[in-house]
Amino acid sequence: MELFNSALGKNISFVRPTYFIISGLSGIPNIKYYYVFLFFVYIVSVLGNTVVMAIIILDHSLRTPKYIAVFNLALVDLLGNSALVPKLLDIFLFNHPYIPYNDCLAFLFFCYTCLSLQALNLVALSYDRLIAIIYPLHYHVRMTHRFMLSLIAFFWLFVILVVLIAACLLTRLSFCKSVVIKSYFCDHGQMYRLACNDNTPSLVISVFLPILIIWFPLLFILFSYLFIGYTLSKIASVHERLKASKTCIAHISLVAIYFLPVLVTFTLMEKIHPNARIINLSLTSIFPSMLNPIIYVLQTQEIKESVKRLLKIKVRSKMTIKKVNVM
Template identity: 60%
Template structure:
């Protein structure tokens, strides 16, 4: 019994202060409530979601059906497309259910599950871009040894490790939330069970959650961005060493798709995190939601149109489909 009491005190510091520990039955998601003309935004969300699912499913289908797309680069592309589908599906349908059908109440356990899934998938969007940048770095800086240094098995192991790392970090985040007592408000001022708005509702010591929130932002946003920028500095240096402008253009073209993905993901979210405190709360919520849903929609468009191999594979599959219909 003494060990159990000490364990409860460790996870629930409020017990040490003889304060009643409160775990609410539900939270209220209130992020979009009161924003003018918000129903038009929900229609926009719906169409963006459909485009995201269709586009990323197309990329997954092309990679699965075309056996020439089996290089390590496409392991990361496959993982990114899968992550984009899952993240869009985790966020958009739930947002539409909450705000269009007035289902603002979400149970405590469902909220924590929602938080874990969303943050894990958002982290994997960053980590997939890191894996792709590493692949491009090795391909350009070590072209003769690329196939030895970066194999399909290596990339699969890297992606699996990144998934496990993201899952572990976000389980820690959710675990620390369970230590909090919610004796005041249960209204979450966000469009999903966002970590910051949730832990700030705690009545006991929220400093562990605050610290892990800052560390997670650094680990899952700023460190990946710094790594990607460093890789492109190295790539730029390697390109300058090429003898002709034509060779430089050809080498850089292999990075253009990835560089576009990095820009559309990191630029908006960096602006939100960098200047979010100066924004109106409603504007911050809208901008943060856009950084969640727009990249998954644009990623497949960029890869289909800017990656020559996928474009060729897509056109080949379309031609085969047409020929089979004609033959049938």
């Protein structure tokens, strides 16, 4: 960041506070019950995503392009909630609202990176389903391990670059108005509005960031399912339609859980009370990470069969050990 600032000019001086104050959830009645709920969501999220990653690692039959994307989604969910929830609880539950300047930028970077990757990972999963249904005979040629790994690597690099630029642009702002961030984390939009010098570059990137990580992914997913629906309508057999559509149910559920709360919150932004808006946004950031593994375990046939196989292997190994001990 120092190199970034030096490139802007040596004569520019910045007013950088020692710390920021996160105040988004302060003063809300009975908010401690919400913190208990967040802690429960975090524990379930950690356990669920860890289980999904473990199943994919242990079961070689799940080493497919689709489950590479599922593994990445579980990893991103785990990292995102681990970056956000413990710090959120520390700030509000244990009354540590002061966060150092550099720590706040790092907090912003990790939260935005993981939340953005969640949306882009849903794009990878929708593309996988699109190819599987429209080109079923060429699926293994078009959707290879190498392609999926390259796509996910591109998403990681793209998101890290964009979020890093957004964070670096904040370092050229002078924060002489206030240091109070009215959000539940170091929110980019709240931070650049506190600046007393020209914040136009940060304003521009705040406009393009939602387009890149929310609207483009959502539009791609919607058009993908329009093509999928059109393709399924051509299938003569009802049984084949149901069989093909079942493979999309889990993914459609993930898309709805991630995007619907975001769209509702931002559409009704002016009509929602500020406290309710902050709680809604915090739930939008945390809740999908808990539900994603539950949905995949309950609605995906391959995962359920994999769990049964792994449990049978475990039971057999225990029985073998008992027989050996008896002998």
